[in-house]
Amino acid sequence: MIANLVLAAGEEQSPLIPPGPELLVGAIAFAIVFFFFAKKLLPNINKVLDERREAIEGGIEKAEAAQTEAQSVLEQYKAQLAEARHEAARLRQEALEQGTALKEELRAEGQRQREEIIAAGHTQIAADRKAASQALRQDVGKLATDLAGKLVGESLEDHARQSRTIDRFLGELEEKASSGVAR
Template identity: 80%
Template sequence: MNALVNMAAEEKMNPLLPPIPELVIGLIAFAIVFFFLWKKLLPSINKVLDERREAIEGGIEKAEAAQEEAAEVLKQYKDQLAEARHEAARLRSEAQEQGAALIAEMRAEGQRQREEIIAAGHAQIEADRKQAAQTLRQDVGKLATDLAGKLVGESLEDHARQSRTIDRFLDQLEEKADTSGAAR
């Protein structure tokens, strides 16, 4: 029996098993702390965690929205850039066409002016030739009349007869010149 008492005494001294009254008081204290934490602290912690989760989710949504908006703005800029390049190409093409048309117009105008200058030059040359021929005819006629007057010994001053004689003589000379020029 002593052995049993010793065992019982040893059993009471077991540090792993606390005495029953301490165990009951510990459980009551734990229940009070657990109840306090469950009713007061746990809702506050859950509230803070919910707010943080919503803020994170809201931030993610805002980031996604901002990314979508940035992608849309980038697409708009690319579209505008493509449109601007197309417009620049169209304007460059129009400028080249207008330049080519202007060059063609200026060439045509230059050609027309050249033709006018050449025609005016030919007309001036023809007028000068006719005037020179007329002056030469008068001078040759006067010299021929003077020479004939000296040969004949009388004055051939009758202007109408002189003019007819000179014209007939010069016409005969021109006919001979034309026939000899055509024969060559």
């Protein structure tokens, strides 16, 4: 207190510098708080910070591993996609070749069937022509024998005679027809 009075009497104290005892009590309190923080709080804070740093580093490592794995999966998918595209192109080409072969096979089958139909038609026409010729020959022969019988005045019912007469008559007709065509 005396020091305070002396100081108060002689000079004025600076407002920035606290009085000595207050400074001493403040320094002791600061040392206690600092010691408490250094021994109790600082290790806990460092522990939390270390755990957080490890978690972040582990997360980064996990993210890098996941990114590496994703990249390898992406490459696999790209390879599979390229393989699928190649397979699709091969299948398209194979289908095109099969379609062309099938078209050629159907064309050949159609040609064969057409030729069979034409051959059957020619055979049928020849058979019909022969049948018509035979029927015409018989009709003309019958008419010729009836007419000849009426002209001659005798019956030509004898079958052998009738056949010879018909054959001779038709032979003469064919000769006339062929000589008329040749002109």
